[in-house]
Amino acid sequence: MVERRKPIKVGEAVERTMQYAISGDVRSISIEEAYGHFLGEDLVADHDVPLFNRSPYDGFAIRSEDTKAASRENPLPLKVVGEIGAGSVFSETVRENQAVRIMTGAQIPDGCDAVVMLELTKEVQIDGETHVRIKRSFQSGDNISYKGEDVKKLDVLAVKGTFINPGVVALLATFGYKHVPVSQKPTVGIIATGSELLKIDEPLQPGKIRNSNAYMIHAQIKRAGATPIYLGQFSDDFSTCYQQVHDALEKVDFLITTGGVSVGDYDYLPDIYKKLGANVLFNKIGMRPGSVTTIAELDGKLLFGLSGNPSACYVGFELFTRPVIRTFLHCSNPYLKFEKAILGANFPKPNPFDRFVRAHLGYEGGRLVATPTGLDKSSAVSSLALSNILLYLPGGTRGYEKGMEVDVVLLEDQEGTTNFK
């Protein structure tokens, strides 16, 4: 007897899944390792930046009032009373008609309130003493980077859950984080199912295909920010399969299976969920590909039963598993962004179901253009290499035409958003 499943909306499926999303632990790593991790705590400034008034240029620190009468016709000489390398400090106070040679980044000496760029000056000797000739007047504050103008002490510069990019690393270094609190990456197990699957290095055989989903998901898990563990392929025997899932759950934060969730006679997952006593959140979604995506929960631990079709597997991971991973990483924006784009090709055939089509995002004259990559079949693999978005085509009675505005899901964006669509 064939089980009749009732499809739910994709948004509802995401919502049911996210009810079981939890945050993980925080650990400390060295700053050299931090790129590509996620902040486990807010990054807070421990001091003002700049910490002191400093010179943004090589030049001379001066008192602006001494330059009031200076002009090209009437250059005024100021006596050079010292020099300040970056990192050193001038200990005296600069007095009337005096100047101090100053390097980029060095602290402005007491008494001075402006900097003249080196290129605008000329050094001259007067009575055996070095002077610098100024050819125009300056205002108080000219060419000074003020204490705290960039960052104020206790400013939150990046919130926890932020992807650590090179700019975040610069901030971490500036504020003394030799060790960085980062979110512990969740461990995500992968079990591939399907008696048609050959191992990657097995020779091809009639009726069989090589297992590509497991490796694809392995990479998607890394892109999402988690740690994959490939636990191998299912055997053909139900009780062995059951034991594999049961044992895997002990080792991982989440478990992904690929294949075996359909209504075919060799699809063991539904019975495994039953025997485990897992709570099946849904087993049919009104979307293509991936309608048979099944997600279950056992003692709060999520089991993602992704479809065995490569594109369905790909889409199911990005829509359901990724936001759970990002929540584990403390991201307050765990969902992929939906944006508007111009459709770059025709999709004339209407489809009653919401579709998510692998596509390539390009730009033309400042607009986003989404072009489907390769065949629109859930078995297609050639399209995946170029895909950096999913085209979202709501189901309905009409097709889509090139030039129409459509929604796209950004797969390579690190910012995310707070809500699904």
Place this chain on the structure above:
Amino acid sequence: MVERRKPIKVGEAVERTMQYAISGDVRSISIEEAYGHFLGEDLVADHDVPLFNRSPYDGFAIRSEDTKAASRENPLPLKVVGEIGAGSVFSETVRENQAVRIMTGAQIPDGCDAVVMLELTKEVQIDGETHVRIKRSFQSGDNISYKGEDVKKLDVLAVKGTFINPGVVALLATFGYKHVPVSQKPTVGIIATGSELLKIDEPLQPGKIRNSNAYMIHAQIKRAGATPIYLGQFSDDFSTCYQQVHDALEKVDFLITTGGVSVGDYDYLPDIYKKLGANVLFNKIGMRPGSVTTIAELDGKLLFGLSGNPSACYVGFELFTRPVIRTFLHCSNPYLKFEKAILGANFPKPNPFDRFVRAHLGYEGGRLVATPTGLDKSSAVSSLALSNILLYLPGGTRGYEKGMEVDVVLLEDQEGTTNFK
């Protein structure tokens, strides 16, 4: 005596640098490690995909001619003569008014030319034998994924130098690449200069700042696809510094120094280049920030003398070092993409020099919008965390206003392009 340097255009500076860009070696790694590397060779299909005509659905394989007269009013029974699990093969030829139960992905048996989805059928017993009732007619080819429709044998599916994303991993697995030829990542050394620099865990001191550039560049090198080695900070003594650079060149494919290239009295790099006998390609660029960026070459090995200002350092790396790294990785698109965007804020002050301003790329109604992040000063660090583009503002006599179309450089794009701008 202050050296007067003649600025060159940024495009010319990139061109002079890229004359010394070379490709690196290729090595083999396991497919599990491949994500985030770059293909060292073209990825070529070793077989058609699908390898055989297969079923995209669970259902029944049939002969379409048997269904010509089938309708809702006149459902026709076909005798079920067997079943094919995914991965197994039906050994006989299917004859008139016969059908075979078939699983998703399984090979279409001889004699059949269409598949009926399971949901559209009903099994019935007739004279003690299982039949499936078909309620409409089918065309030859309905619901069949044909051999080679996705990929043809010998198709190049991704060229060498391609960033290995999850879709590329799926292709590698499909075509049996248990080991993947990847581009050897270049080793890029970093030496930080500046007597104002504190180590990351030193307490703050008057006139000094923590060394953030070295760690920022460390992360930028990783983002670009190379392997960073931090070689420490310069001492204050010229001959020790010279020896540090000399020794570093033995260990790395390229060397980056931060700071020390200006015309300040403590800027040692120009003299070190001279003493090494290095060929200085340029030491002044008509751009802000980073005008003092200096690039030299010694026996074909590039020395990147980046500015000590954080943003100038950041920009200099992305414009000059990144395309050299990508060339080493065999990318035929080593340059960052320039795209059009709408300016999200005013830049009223004109500047005679071409500017590259750290900015954030967002999307509004399908258009790219570029908003500067934080202060437009080359010393600003707070802006860097949000930056995912550089705003390119050509120098001239007028400022820029919110809403104008501008060029932006995409920093997080993996596709790149063949030419600078």
